[in-house]
Amino acid sequence: xxxxxxxxxxxxxxxxxxxxxxxxxxxxxxxxxxxxxxxxxxxxxxxxxxxxxxxxxxxxxxxxxxxxxxxxxxxxxxxxxxxxxxxxxxxxxxxxxxxxxxxxxxxxxxxxxxxxxxxxxxxxxxxxxxxxxxxxxxxxxxxxxxxxxxxxxxxxxxxxxxxxxxxxxxxxxxxxxxxxxxxxxxxxxxxxxxxxxxxxxxxxxxxxxxxxxxxxxxxxxxxxxxxxxxxxxxxxxxxxxxxxxxxxxxxxxxxxxxxxxxxxxxxxxxxxxxxxxxxxxxxxx
Amino acid sequence: xxxxxxxxxxxxxxxxxxxxxxxxxxxxxxxxxxxxxxxxxxxxxxxxxxxxxxxxxxxxxxxxxxxxxxxxxxxxxxxxxxxxxxxxxxxxxxxxxxxxxxxxxxxxxxxxxxxxxxxxxxxxxxxxxxxxxxxxxxxxxxxxxxxxxxxxxxxxxxxxxxxxxxxxxxxxxxxxxxxxxxxxxxxxxxxxxxxxxxxxxxxxxxxxxxxxxxxxxxxxxxxxxxxxxxxxxxxxxxxxxxxxxxxxxxxxxxxxxxxxxxxxxxxxxxxxxxxxxxxx
Numbered sequence: 001x002x003x004x005x006x007x008x009x010x011x012x013x014x015x016x017x018x019x020x021x022x023x024x025x026x027x028x029x030x031x032x033x034x035x036x037x038x039x040x041x042x043x044x045x046x047x048x049x050x051x052x053x054x055x056x057x058x059x060x061x062x063x064x065x066x067x068x069x070x071x072x073x074x075x076x077x078x079x080x081x082x083x084x085x086x087x088x089x090x091x092x093x094x095x096x097x098x099x100x101x102x103x104x105x106x107x108x109x110x111x112x113x114x115x116x117x118x119x120x121x122x123x124x125x126x127x128x129x130x131x132x133x134x135x136x137x138x139x140x141x142x143x144x145x146x147x148x149x150x151x152x153x154x155x156x157x158x159x160x161x162x163x164x165x166x167x168x169x170x171x172x173x174x175x176x177x178x179x180x181x182x183x184x185x186x187x188x189x190x191x192x193x194x195x196x197x198x199x200x201x202x203x204x205x206x207x208x209x210x211x212x213x214x215x216x217x218x219x220x221x222x223x224x225x226x227x228x229x230x231x232x233x234x235x236x237x238x239x240x241x242x243x244x245x246x247x248x249x250x251x252x253x254x255x256x257x258x259x260x261x262x263x264x265x266x267x268x269x270x271x272x273x274x275x276x277x278x279x280x281x282x283x284x285x
Numbered sequence: 286x287x288x289x290x291x292x293x294x295x296x297x298x299x300x301x302x303x304x305x306x307x308x309x310x311x312x313x314x315x316x317x318x319x320x321x322x323x324x325x326x327x328x329x330x331x332x333x334x335x336x337x338x339x340x341x342x343x344x345x346x347x348x349x350x351x352x353x354x355x356x357x358x359x360x361x362x363x364x365x366x367x368x369x370x371x372x373x374x375x376x377x378x379x380x381x382x383x384x385x386x387x388x389x390x391x392x393x394x395x396x397x398x399x400x401x402x403x404x405x406x407x408x409x410x411x412x413x414x415x416x417x418x419x420x421x422x423x424x425x426x427x428x429x430x431x432x433x434x435x436x437x438x439x440x441x442x443x444x445x446x447x448x449x450x451x452x453x454x455x456x457x458x459x460x461x462x463x464x465x466x467x468x469x470x471x472x473x474x475x476x477x478x479x480x481x482x483x484x485x486x487x488x489x490x491x492x493x494x495x496x497x498x499x500x501x502x503x504x505x506x507x508x509x510x511x512x513x514x515x516x517x518x519x520x521x522x523x524x525x526x527x528x529x530x531x532x533x534x535x536x537x538x539x540x541x542x543x544x545x546x547x548x549x550x551x552x553x554x555x556x557x558x559x560x561x562x563x564x565x
Contacts, residue, residue: 154510155519
């Protein structure tokens with residue numbers, strides 16, 4: 001089976017998702033030894049050419065797939081430790097991956113997901129058309145994990161994490177991705193039924209509900225991808241040492257705690273701090 | 286060996302327990318295999334069954350107005366007409382066939398009492414919000430809402446004898462055995478747990494099994510991030526024309542102990558009756 005990794009990148013004026021994707025892609029290729037394709041839009045591709053990263057990107061990515069830029073209108077706060085900026089979040093076309101992927105078996109990852117191990121290689125041959133992570137882990141432990149990191153809402157269903165998704169391109173997975181699209185189109189209506197805040201579209205919520213519905217309105221206890229080890233955007237990526245040792249400053253209320261992460265896949269939500277370390281990471285790849 | 290379910294009702298207050306028992310009996314008839322769907326009702330006044338459209342769902346009706354409420358339930362071993370019985374709380378509904386588990390109980394147990402409960406989302410309940418007495422006094426965590434017993438065995442007789450003794454002498458037993466946290470009322474759950482502890486048979490009659498799975502709809506047990514008196518102030522209770530129950534966004538496949546007696550309405554009963562009529 002033809003297997004590969006896909007990353008979406010739609011730049012906004014604050015965050016260079018292409019650069020994030022390049023980091024993520026190189027680490028994924030290094031640790032999983034699978035081709036990586038980028039899905040982006042014409043304006044982001046133009047910027048790649050303008051900023052002279054297109055050639056480099058063309059070497060990194062197996063394919064660069066240009067699609068329509070998703071409608072914006074989904075604004076979010078990007079935190080950078082204690083600072084924050086508002087910017088459009090162009091994440092509403094993730095369900096199109098079923099149609100856009102060039103692979104039969106695809107691993108879809110967020111551009112801020114840093115693959116530092118080969119753990120995900122264990123899942124290419126799992127007999128399941130659709131796999132997603134159902135657990136969020138915090139680098140500082142459980143005390144920073146809130147109720148809404150585990151549940152779509154106070155009374156709603158369990159939250160799945162669309163940071164990593166693996167699927168086989170077949171009719172079974174198509175039904176799920178089409179349902180995610182339907183949920184996206186009727187997001188407000190679903191927010192009434194599932195009692196979540198609809199102010200910002202979240203793929204995690206749409207995938208959670210779709211999975212819940214297709215599992216017969218129950219929580220699925222089938223195969224899942226490994227938990228998503230995460231550093232929330234109130235933390236910083238402080239430094240990247242030799243052998244790709246990621247030094248994080250984790251916000252523990254009044255103070256910061258230093259953590260080092262190595263050989264473990266990590267979701268670094270503070271994108272700006274990841275971009276600040278772009279050169280240091282690229283030097284090692 | 287005869288097997289059947291037993292529901293004990295005694296309407297001494299505003300709640301129409303007969304109605305709840307009727308809904309439960311209908312749900313048993315609708316979901317259980319033939320031979321595993323017998324229901325016996327213990328009631329203080331048989332005449333009240335005349336108000337039901339389909340009283341035939343009760344295969345046996347036993348009139349008993351001698352023992353009230355908790356007392357009545359503590360005589361379940363005497364009252365049951367079956368050789369093997371599952372005694373249930375009236376405010377429950379069955380959602381699918383569990384008869385394979387009845388075979389297990391008949392083959393392997395003389396007495397088995399439920400020891401777990403689940404939220405409507407299928408999470409195991411660990412909160413002791415309503416069970417401080419159990420934690421403080423180190424009682425086994427028994428739930429009398431699903432009690433299996435076979436007649437004519439020594440352990441069962443000793444257990445129910447002591448249970449009755451506790452129910453009839455609550456102050457004496459609370460002072461001697463529940464001093465760490467005295468419950469306001471010694472109900473069947475407390476009495477069962479204390480009897481099992483005193484007799485040292487808790488592990489024999491209540492070891493972990495994956496059945497019964499009972500969804501316990503008490504507000505503070507749902508693992509919600511806020512306090513709740515009534516589950517159904519926060520999530521909906523839905524029953525479709527096929528008798529399938531949903532609570533909130535979750536389809537229910539386990540036994541639903543809905544607690545809020547208002548959930549069984551005339552419409553709910555009408556749906557269950559229609560299914561039962563079609564089945565017969």
